Ligand SMILES: O=P(O)(O)O[C@@H]1[C@@H](OP(=O)(O)O)[C@H](OP(=O)(O)O)[C@H](O)[C@H](OP(=O)(O)O)[C@H]1OP(=O)(O)O
């Protein structure tokens with residue numbers, strides 16, 4: 631049991647108040663007033679209100695409490711070192727200032743597991759560096775191939791884009807994505823471009839990526855430490871050659887593969903819906919974990935239409951919407967406990 635001092639919870643909205651209240655109860659039980667088991671693991675969290683709502687659901691908090699895991703809100707107005715002590719810190723907040731705070735804390739407190747290191751998270755804030763390692767992964771003999779769609783980075787002069795695309799030999803249609811991913815709605819504003827001239831209407835910095843027909847279904851591969859869970863989501867439909875010849879211009883498209891677009895129960899063509907083989911996913915997840923230095927992320931993967939096992943990774947997200955992952959409560963609590971156990975194993979016997 632490692633908790634000291636008073637836990638202060640900054641209440642900004644009703645939901646946070648509820649979480650804070652929950653934490654108040656946790657604190658009581660930690661100090662012996664309640665009937666919960668003693669704390670095995672104290673998890674500090676620094677998350678947006680949206681994330682708290684979707685991730686810290688009552689079922690997770692209840693299950694965690696029964697297992698001796700306690701979630702404590704980090705007070706952003708107080709020094710991090712004065713809070714806790716924590717065994718684990720979970721965080722997803724935007725901005726350089728927070729990255730510096732959490733990196734400094736990580737260096738000063740090597741005994742705390744910070745999920746995840748800010749420099750590793752930073753890697754995913756740029757759609758170029760995000761996918762850099764994927765093409766080099768060694769997945770031979772692994773029930774499939776995994777690549778990245780051919781892409782071009784444009785940082786300036788929109789008028790030069792048609793020429794650059796031509797030089798790079800990119801085939802239309804293209805998906806245009808903002809280069810930087812900072813959690814803003816703007817960083818998820820994507821466009822489909824059907825002809826080369828219209829590309830100069832786009833606003834750099836951008837990634838221009840070849841559109842890969844994939845039968846309108848995407849695989850979201852969630853990773854939590856060693857655990858992997860894959861779900862189907864609806865995605866953009868195939869674009870035929872005929873359609874491409876008829877259409878011109880750049881069109882913004884909505885967030886097609888959000889949770890409402892779950893395709894797990896849909897009646898789909900099996901050659902499109904069949905999940906990537908388990909050994910492929912395990913190998914992919916293991917190598918990405920190592921290369922990226924992350925334990926909490928998901929991967930958006932598509933299967934090239936008409937193939938059985940040619941896949942492309944199009945997006946990687948840090949600490950995604952785990953609340954939508956089936957059975958996330960058990961997966962997460964098991965993961966957190968495993969962190970506690972490996973820490974105890976590392977500690978010298980006294
Ligand atoms: O909003 P949610 O819960 O769907 O989660 C978003 C993710 O959706 P997913 O779980 O992959 O379906 C979402 O994934 P996509 O980029 O939509 O594939 C992002 O991870 C998003 O974070 P950010 O805006 O890029 O910082 C995630 O947003 P935050 O919850 O982290 O704000």
Ligand SMILES: Nc1ncnc2c1ncn2[C@@H]1O[C@H](COP(=O)(O)OP(=O)(O)O)[C@@H](O)[C@H]1O
Pocket residue numbers: 779805807817818819820839840841842843844848864865866886887930932944945
């Ligand atoms: N290269 C591509 N080929 C086909 N569809 C794509 C491609 N890139 C993105 N998409 C579609 O656009 C959606 C959003 O793109 P993504 O790169 O995942 O951005 P975001 O970070 O906003 O989720 C994907 O879920 C998929 O439906």
Ligand SMILES: [Mg+2]
Pocket residue numbers: 930945
């Ligand atoms: Mg995505």
Ligand SMILES: [Mg+2]
Pocket residue numbers: 811945946947
């Ligand atoms: Mg994304």
